[in-house]
Amino acid sequence: MNARTAAVVLLLAALLAGGTAAAVAHPDSPLTERVIVVESSDGETLIESDAEGFVLSYTHSVEKTPVIETYERRDGRLVMTRMEFSSYGAGLPAQADVERTGNGSFVFAPNDSTGELYVKPGRIAGHELRIDGETHDLVALSNAETVRIYVGTRTTLRPEIFQWD
Missing domain, CATH: 1.20.5 (Single alpha-helices involved in coiled-coils or other helix-helix interfaces)
Known part of the structure; x- marks a missing residue:
C-alpha cells in the first residue's frame, strides 16, 4: 500500500x-437510551434504570406523616406527576389545588418539570425510592448523604461489536 x-x-x-x-x-441517537440515574454526592452511580418513572416516599420531618411523590421521565427531564400527603406542613403545597382521597390524604398533580432532583435522605424521614419493582433505601444506599436524580443517557452498543481479532 x-x-x-x-x-x-x-x-x-x-x-x-x-x-x-x-x-x-x-x-x-438510536445507539443510546435515556435512563434514570441516582448518583451519590461524589458522582458514583447508585442506581441506573430504563424505567419510565419512580416513586419517592418519606416521612415529613415536621408533620411526621407520609409523603409520596411520583415522577416520570419525559423528554430528558423529570416530571412530578403526583404528590400524596396526609397533612399540611413546611414544604408541602398549601396553596395548591388538591383533592381528598378516600383515606383522607391530599393528592396534588403539579406536572412540574426539572432537569435534576436533589434529595437529602434522612434517617428519621426514611427516604425510599421505588423503581423497576424494587424499593431502595436511599439512607442506607447513600449513607444519608445527598443524592442527585436525573435523566441521563447510556449507550446501547455491545462492547463485543468493536473487538478486533
Whole structure:
C-alpha cells in the first residue's frame, strides 16, 4: 500500500470513528437510551434504570406523616406527576389545588418539570425510592448523604461489536 492510499484509509477511519462517536454521544441517537440515574454526592452511580418513572416516599420531618411523590421521565427531564400527603406542613403545597382521597390524604398533580432532583435522605424521614419493582433505601444506599436524580443517557452498543481479532 502506497503512502497516499494509507493516508486515505486513515482519514476514512478517523471520519468513521468520529461519526460513530458523535452518533453515540447524542441523546436522541438510536445507539443510546435515556435512563434514570441516582448518583451519590461524589458522582458514583447508585442506581441506573430504563424505567419510565419512580416513586419517592418519606416521612415529613415536621408533620411526621407520609409523603409520596411520583415522577416520570419525559423528554430528558423529570416530571412530578403526583404528590400524596396526609397533612399540611413546611414544604408541602398549601396553596395548591388538591383533592381528598378516600383515606383522607391530599393528592396534588403539579406536572412540574426539572432537569435534576436533589434529595437529602434522612434517617428519621426514611427516604425510599421505588423503581423497576424494587424499593431502595436511599439512607442506607447513600449513607444519608445527598443524592442527585436525573435523566441521563447510556449507550446501547455491545462492547463485543468493536473487538478486533
